Amino acid sequence: MIEVNGISKSFLVSKRPPGLAHAVKSLFRREYTVVEALQNISFTIGSGEIVGYIGPNGAGKSTTIKTMSGILVPDSGTCSIMGYTPWKDRVSYVKNIGVVFGQRSQLWWDVPVLDSFELLRDIYRIPPLEYRSTLALLVETLDLQALLHTPVRQLSLGQRMRCEIAASLLHSPSLLFLDEPTIGLDAVSKIAVRQFIKTINEEKGVTVILTTHDMNDIEALASRLLLIGKGKLLYDGTVQGLRSRYGSKSGAAEASQLQQASASTSEQGHSTGSLSIEDIVVQMYKEYAL
Numbered sequence: 001m002i003e004v005n006g007i008s009k010s011f012l013v014s015k016r017p018p019g020l021a022h023a024v025k026s027l028f029r030r031e032y033t034v035v036e037a038l039q040n041i042s043f044t045i046g047s048g049e050i051v052g053y054i055g056p057n058g059a060g061k062s063t064t065i066k067t068m069s070g071i072l073v074p075d076s077g078t079c080s081i082m083g084y085t086p087w088k089d090r091v092s093y094v095k096n097i098g099v100v101f102g103q104r105s106q107l108w109w110d111v112p113v114l115d116s117f118e119l120l121r122d123i124y125r126i127p128p129l130e131y132r133s134t135l136a137l138l139v140e141t142l143d144l145q146a147l148l149h150t151p152v153r154q155l156s157l158g159q160r161m162r163c164e165i166a167a168s169l170l171h172s173p174s175l176l177f178l179d180e181p182t183i184g185l186d187a188v189s190k191i192a193v194r195q196f197i198k199t200i201n202e203e204k205g206v207t208v209i210l211t212t213h214d215m216n217d218i219e220a221l222a223s224r225l226l227l228i229g230k231g232k233l234l235y236d237g238t239v240q241g242l243r244s245r246y247g248s249k250s251g252a253a254e255a256s257q258l259q260q261a262s263a264s265t266s267e268q269g270h271s272t273g274s275l276s277i278e279d280i281v282v283q284m285y286k287e288y289a290l
């Protein structure tokens, strides 16, 4: 379903030391540094997978999601998703995908949630019957009934996130990008959102790419993990493979295993221990100096 091949993306960031003199100077001459957000990223994802995309702050996760959803154009590399090149075939491509950015809203702030949904229905030209049945399902499973007539700005973060997820699924996409969908949610809302993601994956076969800093999201949902650090893909394999490989509580074993990891992204190894995914990922971040 998804083939990402050698994607690289860099940004020019202007740098200015603090102080009035530098502010004035920068009006005439700006200095820039290059941030290599993605360096030669390649992976493939099959239909129906839930893939966790993890890495520390600034690793390149959102840049990857933005590239795969057609918002950003990479400097080099190719990306084919359901036969589309996201940034070239945007109009036809976006009908097939749903995107949720936990930190940004796709809902209209001042109007009731239902009005936003109806605007999306018109934008995506969803047939009335299909819209009604999808909406009914989303309202029931995400418990939205009491929120539909409330302006988005009056919703709590957790309530808004449930509405955001519904908005991203109104047009029944077969691929869903979730960029930190559980950020700021309470424990009950997190569990509800996770359960919902699982359900649409299992029952509707929706492929899900999930970026998160919450390793409980990963434990609950993803069977496969992509780990990115400083713009480079460092691990591509199953959660089980990661646990087998790094799960030992023995520090010496961990160190040597982690060194092997940088040389290879395969999943061989034997199960040794019982560290949580969070512990393992923290060790990996340390080992790679991320």
Ligand SMILES: Nc1ncnc2c1ncn2[C@@H]1O[C@H](COP(=O)(O)OP(=O)(O)OP(=O)(O)O)[C@@H](O)[C@H]1O
Residues within 6 Å of the ligand: 011, 012, 013, 035, 036, 037, 055, 056, 057, 058, 059, 060, 061, 062, 063, 064
């Ligand atoms: N529009 C932009 N202009 C300049 N630099 C950018 C831009 N977007 C991202 N970057 C830089 O690219 C790098 C990767 O950023 P990105 O947002 O992809 O990281 P991330 O893994 O999603 O981080 P986080 O977990 O903090 O959300 C960072 O160094 C960031 O500062």
